[in-house]
Amino acid sequence: MSTHRVNCTVNGEPCSLDVPAGRLLADFLRDDLHLTGTKRGCETAICGACSVLLDGEVVKSCLMLAVQVNGRAVTTVEGLAQGDALHPLQKSFMECGGLQCGYCTPGMMMASADLLAHNPNPTVHEIQRGLAGNLCRCTGYTQIVESIQHAAAEMNHGN
Numbered sequence: 725m726s727t728h729r730v731n732c733t734v735n736g737e738p739c740s741l742d743v744p745a746g747r748l749l750a751d752f753l754r755d756d757l758h759l760t761g762t763k764r765g766c767e768t769a770i771c772g773a774c775s776v777l778l779d780g781e782v783v784k785s786c787l788m789l790a791v792q793v794n795g796r797a798v799t800t801v802e803g804l805a806q807g808d809a810l811h812p813l814q815k816s817f818m819e820c821g822g823l824q825c826g827y828c829t830p831g832m833m834m835a836s837a838d839l840l841a842h843n844p845n846p847t848v849h850e851i852q853r854g855l856a857g858n859l860c861r862c863t864g865y866t867q868i869v870e871s872i873q874h875a876a877a878e879m880n881h882g883n
Contacts, residue, residue: 732793734759735803743790749783750774752790753800761801761830765859772858775831776800782838784857801830804837812878813837813871822871824862831858836872844880846872 727742734757743752753759753776762785765773769784776785777799804811813833816822823829832855839846839854846854851869860868 728791728794730790730794732795733797735799745789745791747790749776749785749788749790749793749798752793753785753798756790759800759802763827763830765827765831769857770859771828772831772835772855773828775834775858777834777838780838780841782835782857799834799837801833804833811837812875813840816871816875816878817868820871820874821867822863824860828858828860828862832860832868836875839872840876840879845876848873 725744725746727744729740730743730752731740733739734753739757741756743756750762750764753762754764762776763773764786765771767786769787772784774784774786775782777783778788778793779796804814813836817829817833822832835855835858839851843850848869851872852865855865855868
């Protein structure tokens with residue numbers, strides 16, 4: 725199988741690797757870069773566990789090839805934090821109980837980061853719509869929605 729050089733930015737850091745032509749972005753992140761926050765769940769883009777930001781927009785990394793991110797910026801759940809300081813979404817998911825088993829959590833956070841970047845003060849309905857591409861089998865979504873509302877308040881008021 726042929727390989728291609730992928731030059732991109734991942735979580736603010738430049739990255740340059742040769743990858744097989746058919747390498748999925750999810751596998752590139754997990755196996756090549758050891759960023760294991762991104763999960764492969766359904767592998768059909770239904771569950772959203774593989775969600776990452778590509779140039780600031782949420783995408784499903786299980787359906788993208790690594791070569792498609794050449795020249796672009798990828799942010800994973802690990803990239804939300806600023807050094808040792810957790811992102812308000814990461815803190816809120818912990819404080820508000822927005823996670824149970826944690827498998828869906830990285831994808832939920834990335835979809836939420838995209839939502840809050842476009843709508844810093846979403847209603848419950850807007851949050852639900854923003855998470856429509858992400859599934860959770862544990863929480864029943866109430867605590868996830870509360871986590872996002874709490875993070876939005878923190879981000880808007882600087883508390």
